[in-house]
Amino acid sequence: xxxxxxxxTVLLRHKSAIARPSGNVLRVASISTSKRNKDTIxxxxxxxxxxxxxxxxxxxxxxxVSWGFSIRSxxxxxxxxxxxxxxxxxxxxxxxxxxxAYMPDYKLRDWAQREAYLELRRREAEGLPLIDANLISAxxxxxxxxxxxxxxEIII
Amino acid sequence: xxxxxxxxxxxxxxxxxxxxxxxxxxxxxxxFGVYSLNGFTFSCLGLSLGLDYIGYILILLSFWIMALVxxxxxxxxxxKDFNGIFLLVNIFLLLSLVLTFSCLDYLMxxxxxxxxxxxxxxxILGWGYQPERLQAGVYMLFYTLFGSLPLLISxxxxxxxGGSVTFNLSSLPECGMSLMAVWYICSVMAxxxxxxxYLVHLWLPKAHVEAPVAGSMILAGVLLKxxxxxxxxxxxxxxxxxxxxxxxxxxxxxxxGIFVSFICLRQTDMKALIAYSSVAHMGLVLCGLSVFxxxxxxxxxxxxxxxxxxxxxxxxLANMVYERLGSRSLxxxxxxxxxxxxxxxxxxxxxxxxxxxPPTVNLLGxxxxxxxxxxxxxxxxxxVALLSFLSAAYSLYMFSLSQHGKYFSALFSCCxxxxxxxxxxxxxxxxxxxxxxxxxxxxx
Numbered sequence: 331x332x333x334x335x336x337x338x339t340v341l342l343r344h345k346s347a348i349a350r351p352s353g354n355v356l357r358v359a360s361i362s363t364s365k366r367n368k369d370t371i372x373x374x375x376x377x378x379x380x381x382x383x384x385x386x387x388x389x390x391x392x393x394x395v396s397w398g399f400s401i402r403s404x405x406x407x408x409x410x411x412x413x414x415x416x417x418x419x420x421x422x423x424x425x426x427x428x429x430x431a432y433m434p435d436y437k438l439r440d441w442a443q444r445e446a447y448l449e450l451r452r453r454e455a456e457g458l459p460l461i462d463a464n465l466i467s468a469x470x471x472x473x474x475x476x477x478x479x480x481x482x483e484i485i486i
Numbered sequence: 487x488x489x490x491x492x493x494x495x496x497x498x499x500x501x502x503x504x505x506x507x508x509x510x511x512x513x514x515x516x517x518f519g520v521y522s523l524n525g526f527t528f529s530c531l532g533l534s535l536g537l538d539y540i541g542y543i544l545i546l547l548s549f550w551i552m553a554l555v556x557x558x559x560x561x562x563x564x565x566k567d568f569n570g571i572f573l574l575v576n577i578f579l580l581l582s583l584v585l586t587f588s589c590l591d592y593l594m595x596x597x598x599x600x601x602x603x604x605x606x607x608x609x610i611l612g613w614g615y616q617p618e619r620l621q622a623g624v625y626m627l628f629y630t631l632f633g634s635l636p637l638l639i640s641x642x643x644x645x646x647x648g649g650s651v652t653f654n655l656s657s658l659p660e661c662g663m664s665l666m667a668v669w670y671i672c673s674v675m676a677x678x679x680x681x682x683x684y685l686v687h688l689w690l691p692k693a694h695v696e697a698p699v700a701g702s703m704i705l706a707g708v709l710l711k712x713x714x715x716x717x718x719x720x721x722x723x724x725x726x727x728x729x730x731x732x733x734x735x736x737x738x739x740x741x742x743g744i745f746v747s748f749i750c751l752r753q754t755d756m757k758a759l760i761a762y763s764s765v766a767h768m769g770l771v772l773c774g775l776s777v778f779x780x781x782x783x784x785x786x787x788x789x790x791x792x793x794x795x796x797x798x799x800x801x802x803l804a805n806m807v808y809e810r811l812g813s814r815s816l817x818x819x820x821x822x823x824x825x826x827x828x829x830x831x832x833x834x835x836x837x838x839x840x841x842x843x844p845p846t847v848n849l850l851g852x853x854x855x856x857x858x859x860x861x862x863x864x865x866x867x868x869x870v871a872l873l874s875f876l877s878a879a880y881s882l883y884m885f886s887l888s889q890h891g892k893y894f895s896a897l898f899s900c901c902x903x904x905x906x907x908x909x910x911x912x913x914x915x916x917x918x919x920x921x922x923x924x925x926x927x928x929x930x
Contacts, residue, residue, distance in 0.1 A: 396904065397904060397905040397906060398560065398904025398905050398906030399560065399906050401564050410505050411906075413505065413509060414505075414508060414509065414512075414557070414906075414909070415909065417508075417512040417513060417516075418512045418553070418909065419909075421512065421516050422515055422516045422519070423913070423916060425516070426515075426516050426520060427920065430519075430520075430924055431923075431924065436924075436926060436927070437539075439926065
């Protein structure tokens with residue numbers, strides 16, 4: 331990107347050289363402005379002399395490489411790294427993952443399967459059909475008439 | 487359920503401290519995530535807020551993606567770019583999302599659905615990078631509002647004619663087929679625009695490209711799923727009309743996905759490529775939701791969760807490249823394997839997730855969706871096969887164009903990957919690839 335802009339400005343400089351008229355002609359332009367009758371100044375409080383505090387003397391590694399969590403200070407960056415890794419990895423991924431993996435009978439699936447097997451065993455023992463041919467009683471089913479069906483394919 | 491809303495509201499009080507918000511978002515994800523151990527029946531049901539399995543997984547996704555959003559927007563804090571307000575806007579977005587996924591009646595759902603637009607607009611306009619973000623915000627706002635005003639009318643007429651707006655307790659009065667059809671179209675258009683589906687998808691590439699990384703991640707990660715969630719809630723009211731019109735949505739979803747996948751292959755802007763791939767994925771989700779089968783619903787939810795993690799991760803990666811190189815163009819940000827080889831691992835793994843390679847959640851969802859759509863109509867086999875093939879094509883295109891080859895000669899130097907960036911990416915990838923081992927969490 332930087333190279334592109336540098337090349338660009340070089341081209342511009344050449345272009346203006348080409349566009350410059352030949353022969354040195356002195357051109358004078360006069361600009362008129364109104365007299366300055368207002369001016370703004372800023373007023374700041376007097377800055378007190380900074381005294382050296384104890385924290386300044388802690389050795390600061392001049393070339394510290396940030397973990398990415400803070401660009402201001404190494405200690406803040408380090409603290410944040412430890413805390414964020416603790417909460418995200420240790421808490422959410424590891425602990426949460428453990429709970430998810432070993433959660434007992436999520437959505438009662440195992441219970442439902444056990445109940446189904448028990449019911450099957452009961453029916454086999456009593457000689458009943460394992461599943462009723464009319465699971466929904468026949469009088470509740472509304473079949474479409476022949477005209478409504480038309481040419482729809484019936485798959486059984 | 488109100489306790490989680492309170493938790494999110496209390497986060498606004500600590501919005502000055504970046505670290506506190508980040509830790510509390512991870513904590514909230516953990517607490518919410520493990521809260522479902524005993525089932526929702528008596529722990530999360532209130533008078534106006536409640537949970538079922540779809541709402542649960544999408545709220546968990548919202549909390550998790552928001553935590554990752556705050557993690558990847560470190561530049562906002564470094565530059566002191568109104569970081570307090572940034573966090574506040576994100577928290578309000580999270581609040582509206584959690585409310586949307588947990589509310590129990592249609593009117594409140596509508597209010598929260600619309601209220602998620604405002605923080606997104608503020609994010610795009612306030613922290614976006616180019617002047618084109620003005621038009622992008624306008625597109626997003628007006629496309630969504632155009633679709634959702636008929637939804638408001640249909641909810642209000644549901645209340646006045648049906649007597650109730652509570653989710654499973656309301657039903658339509660007896661009315662003619664044509665009125666039912668109009669009612670159905672009015673209700674469903676908002677979600678069709680939000681998903682988005684091919685013919686009304688133009689807001690998405692604009693909004694995603696112009697949004698800052700936070701906006702892109704949240705848009706791709708959660709806001710698109712609002713459309714899918716809304717369809718799950720609204721379609722059972724209109725079963726007859728929905729079944730009559732499902733052929734249209736399946737066709738638009740499949741063919742639109744194919745057209746958009748071809749458009750992906752022609753993109754030079756990384757973020758636009760990922761945005762168009764979102765449209766293709768959501769097209770398949772719409773097909774799954776329109777065929778009204780159990781496989782379709784569970785596949786749709788799985789693809790929504792997987793796509794949320796994957797697309798959000800890809801936008802995060804694209805932003806890392808943008809922060810270093812200053813450009814999103816694939817012509818400039820190429821040959822990155824030479825500069826950041828470890829980042830190329832994450833590019834590969836997330837691109838593989840995007841094309842539904844095993845063992846990701848996307849694969850689980852895509853298999854369920856393919857099964858459901860092909861069982862609905864055998865002819866759908868051809869567009870579905872083309873969609874799968876093209877998703878592999880553009881994912882590979884994006885990966886190889888950005889990573890392989892000789893790096894752009896004008897690139898002087900760029901910073902290697904920071905630990906924070908690798909952490910955010912692994913937090914995207916680990917749920918994506920490991921949650922498939924506990925697929926019963928996603929499958930309804």
